[in-house]
Amino acid sequence: MELEKPITSPFRVLVIAAHPDDIEFGAAGSVAVWSASGAEVTYCIVTDGAAGSNEKDVIYDQLVQRRKDEQNTAAEIVGVKEVVFLGYADGALTPSMELRRDLTRLIRRIKPDRVLIMDPTIVLLSGEGFDYINHPDHRAAGEASLYAVFPSAETRPIFPELLEEGFEPHHVNELYLMLSDKPNITVDVSAVWDKKIQSLLSHRSQLDESVVDMIRMWDQAAGKELGLAYAETFRKMSFINATPQKDTPAE
Numbered sequence: 001m002e003l004e005k006p007i008t009s010p011f012r013v014l015v016i017a018a019h020p021d022d023i024e025f026g027a028a029g030s031v032a033v034w035s036a037s038g039a040e041v042t043y044c045i046v047t048d049g050a051a052g053s054n055e056k057d058v059i060y061d062q063l064v065q066r067r068k069d070e071q072n073t074a075a076e077i078v079g080v081k082e083v084v085f086l087g088y089a090d091g092a093l094t095p096s097m098e099l100r101r102d103l104t105r106l107i108r109r110i111k112p113d114r115v116l117i118m119d120p121t122i123v124l125l126s127g128e129g130f131d132y133i134n135h136p137d138h139r140a141a142g143e144a145s146l147y148a149v150f151p152s153a154e155t156r157p158i159f160p161e162l163l164e165e166g167f168e169p170h171h172v173n174e175l176y177l178m179l180s181d182k183p184n185i186t187v188d189v190s191a192v193w194d195k196k197i198q199s200l201l202s203h204r205s206q207l208d209e210s211v212v213d214m215i216r217m218w219d220q221a222a223g224k225e226l227g228l229a230y231a232e233t234f235r236k237m238s239f240i241n242a243t244p245q246k247d248t249p250a251e
């Protein structure tokens with residue numbers, strides 16, 4: 001397991017997740033670290049979060065708005081400037097071409113150095129004292145994001161309509177996968193752990209303080225190997241740009 005080195009040059013990160021609150025569980029500490037070191041972080045939430053209540057008399061428009069407000073607050077706490085909501089139906093997400101195109105457009109607009117997504121390969125997870133069926137929206141958002149990163153974002157002939165809209169190809173250097181079963185990089189979040197919890201607890205419609213003990217256990221376990229108080233781990237993949245874009249001026 002490798003410890004992530006601090007970001008030292010201008011850096012852009014795009015984090016893509018299925019639901020409001022997904023990022024806060026596994027990555028808000030890392031986001032706080034990155035933005036504190038000057039990185040510009042953008043969030044994209046793919047679904048509208050409307051399945052976030054099983055109450056009979058829930059008013060969906062109000063729930064969707066509340067979850068947006070909660071997500072914006074959660075983002076602000078860890079220094080995120082922009083949250084993009086794509087508004088797909090919660091609970092029924094598929095890795096469609098429409099979604100892949102929307103995410104490709106976003107990657108070409110933001111031009112991130114690093115994209116953090118949900119690991120689409122995870123179907124079943126078991127840990128100490130828990131079994132978990134990965135939510136199908138997580139896998140769908142993960143798969144669409146993965147293929148937006150490669151090949152769609154960097155390949156000119158894919159989605160020619162995006163060129164007409166003015167979005168030129170963009171090569172992503174680094175991919176981070178959250179909730180992976182093959183983590184290979186650790187981010188030390190000890191200094192920002194309180195912020196992470198504050199960010200997570202912004203999702204008041206979904207959770208309360210009773211969740212904190214579980215996250216403490218996870219993050220302490222993640223830090224154990226490297227002797228850190230609290231950590232988040234990811235699977236990191238790095239991509240060398242093999243096809244320099246002659247038409248794209250260097251930035």
Ligand SMILES: [Zn+2]
Pocket residue numbers: 018019021022135138
């Ligand atoms: Zn979720």
